[in-house]
Amino acid sequence: MNAFETLRYSKIIFSCGMQESAGRLPSALWWRENLERQFRRVCCVASQRECPGCPVRKSCMVTFFFTPELYLEGKKNFKGSAPLPFAAHYPDKYIKEAAGDGFKLGLTLFGPAIEKFPYWMIVLERLGSGKRLPFTISRAWAETATGPQDLFVQGDETVSCRPGATEPSAAGFGPDVSLSFVTPLRLMKHKKPLVAPDFRSFLESILQRFQNLNHFYGDSPAPASAEAVLAGAENVQMQPGGFRWCERSVYSRSQKKTIAMGGLLGQARFTGDPAPFEDMLMRGADWGIGKGTALGLGRYSIIDH
DSSP: OOTTTTSOEEEEEEEEEESSOOSBOOOHHHHHHHHHHHHHHHHOSSOOSOOTTOTTGGGOHHHHHHOHHHHTTTTSOOSSOOOOSEEEEOOOSBOOSOTTOEEEEEEEEEGGGGGGHHHHHHHHHHHHTSSSSOEEEEEEEEEETTEEEEEEETTOSOOOSOOOOOOOOOOOOOSEEEEEEEEEEOOEETTEEOSSOOHHHHHHHHHHHHHHHHHHHOSSOOOSOHHHHHTTGGGOEEETTSEEEEOOEEEETTTTEEEEOOEEEEEEEEESOOGGGHHHHHHHHHHOOSTTGGGTOSOEEEEEO
16 A cells, blocks of 8 residues: 555645736635635534534534644544644735736645535635636646546536546656746754755655645545655755745735745756656645745646656
């Protein structure tokens, strides 16, 4: 068995058309806060602003997606918070094209969240009907092992309720591989960000992400030990000078504080023998890793091998 097969996930892409020129798309924090707000409007039956103490918190889609520790209360053994059952790749680049052009939004759902995909269609449609960023969903599809699976196409009356699972295809790594950080990457060690991580640090972050998600949303306990998964990592070296730390922040009106959004940007090139870790690196690219995945941080792509 593949060491990561216990965690089902589905990588979904929404292709959206804008009704008018947006200038600059809103921040990842705007997406995160407004998605939760729309989920409350669609799913909340108790009309309460606070979820702790709500009598239906253990069966509500709002807590399931945004405060899963309340949803899983009594169902899982854990302390503190739980990882969200989704990761998003929010569009946050400048839009310079004429009105009518659009953007793509990526969504990765984990375990039981996959079957709850239709909620996202409703929530995104409501969000797109607002004044800040009017948009419509033209197509939604899941990237599965057998190719793209259409979940929704504009003009259809129905939405597929069961996206297929994503399984990274073997790309065939050579003696080197390069990662490009799509969004700031914040790898943490001893509660401090790593500004010069090595290859093992990347793998440890992916493994930690898997273990956290699998504990809450996996089909069964992880079958392999950490050392077995990481064996051979010392044979891969990172070439210096490909990335830098970029400090960013955004102010949250709802939380009334500044949220750190900085991290590593650029490229990391690894040489040696990265092939044994191909599947692991490709899954990490789909999941997002490090701190801030709820805000779309920690996304990278594999650009050559």
